[in-house]
Amino acid sequence: MLTLVPGSAADGTPVELSALTRTPMPADVRGAIVTPVHGRLMAAWMPLSGPSRIPRGRVLLSWTPAGVGRTDVTARLGLAGTQALLAVWPGLRGEWSAVVRPTVAEVTELHAALCLATAVLDRLAD
Template identity: 55%
Template sequence: MPDGVRGALVHYVSATLADTFPISWLASDHPDPIPPGRILLSWTSANDGSTTVTAYLGLPAAEVLLATWPGLTGEWTHIVHPTVVEVMGLHSALTLATLVAELLAD
């Protein structure tokens, strides 16, 4: 990761493994929380050449640790991709279900 960033904020993810994640870098001094439904990926490299990747999910009231993948080697996005796809899809479905329930309750 570049210096001065907290991580890569994932804007969208395709279900196709070959596609890339459109991201923007979130600065270390960025005071705002992760937007709801977005995932922040951060990673650190170890001396042995492995990488530890951590994902945080933005929720309306908090940021939560979603997953940690320690000791990844080589190209690691194919390991992280399925979790990011599933969680972003689940968050979208729950958001839609909540809106529909609120409309039906009114």
Template identity: 50%
Template sequence: MPRSVRGVLLRSVHPHPAQPIHTMWITDQGPTPLRAGSILLSWAPSLGNGVDVTARLRLASAEVLLANWPGLRGDWTPVVHPTLHEVIGLHAALSVATHALHLANHLAAV
């Protein structure tokens, strides 16, 4: 990972693990607030020629550690893909449910 970035922001994760994970570099210059539901991936060399991969999830009020995969070797995207794909889908479903609840509460108050 280049020194001037803090990681990559996931843009999309295809349902099929063989497809690439589309990302965008996030620079390390100044605070870069992520929007809710965003996943930031970062990695660093680990002992034994592997990499330590970390995923952070931005929630409405905080950025939390989603997962940590230590010592991955070679092409590590198939290892992290299932978690990333499922979390993106889960967050989307929870967002729809939250909006539906707010709408139902609004309609009930009218």
């Protein structure tokens, strides 16, 4: 179950990740589930109290302070039945969402393309 990021729209739309990157993660979340939307990274919190499984094809970003003005960021990708460590960015400075955006966007688009190709191949095989 995902909860909305504080300040997000009442209709359930997540907020832009860059709105979150200057502050530590709340203590009651695993991280932020991130979805690329029209070139922007939109995020919603994944609470500790919910399931630990990352939705398939989604990226969970978590971050911790790493000294004055620095942040360690970790990305995990949800796969069928498991999750995989996608990337680690140690010691990022300032507003870091632009640094992780290319990796997150490319991996989620690649995952979607592979799922589509698999579905087409399965259908052709039937």
